[in-house]
Amino acid sequence: MWFTIDFHSHVPVYEQIKNKIKEKIVKKEVNENEFIPSIRTLAKEIGVNLNTVARSYRELEQEGIIQSVRGSGYIVIGIDKDKIFDEKIEEFRKIVISAKNLKIEKRDLLKVIDEIYGGE
Amino acid sequence: MWFTIDFHSHVPVYEQIKNKIKEKIVKKEVNENEFIPSIRTLAKEIGVNLNTVARSYRELEQEGIIQSVRGSGYIVIGIDKDKIFDEKIEEFRKIVISAKNLKIEKRDLLKVIDEIYGGE
DNA sequence: TCTACTGTAATAGTATAATATTACAGTGAG
């Protein structure tokens, strides 16, 4: 299974697909000039309609990350890692602010980070 | 202005309203047995339809956080701080995992936390 | 050349969120 979708999330499915594929590229689980799964294959695998995957791929192409090869599939072009970094950091910043607003202590956040990254 | 809404967010407006009010209660900007703004007043202030605010208040009442007093408004009952804490920490955990997946370094996250909480 | 896969397009239908609008009933201050 390439990845899964959270159908209870407020984030639209087509956005989740885009984000997961961006992650795959950053993590080099798919490399440049390689094909990603076909629209129909991925749609069946994650249990969504092919139109939804098609939308994700179309938008990723508009962002210059993948490119369609008609009749063959979509290949990976590349990704602006700095942009991905900035977007995620900004998302992170918002939730840290929100946590502070809720009177959550700094040490509680650090504990979570240590759990995930390791305490070293 | 009590608070603002991000109309570009994927999070529904009625959810954003619920979250903001929960924050206000935790931060004691509104206290127990106090009235929160009327449906119409808040709707006008944040620029949404009164039905949307009505939905938020209805759901907050179902959660036992506020209570309607017909003809008068809604008063604050109280809030389960532990539940709020757990929910936010879980949300935080997800984005930390996502950041790690994107090869963002631990120190980059710590930097953001220090910016917001102070470096002490 | 077949055939089975690709992407692409168009149409229709459903669910949800949000809006706009109107209406009605309860509350409380003057």
Add this chain to the structure above:
DNA sequence: CTCACTGTAATATTATACTATTACAGTAGA
């Protein structure tokens, strides 16, 4: 009592996300 505020309810409309389905054209391997 009156009036201006409350909550509550119902209806219609729009936009978006998603599904279902059918269709057509390009690609590549047997």
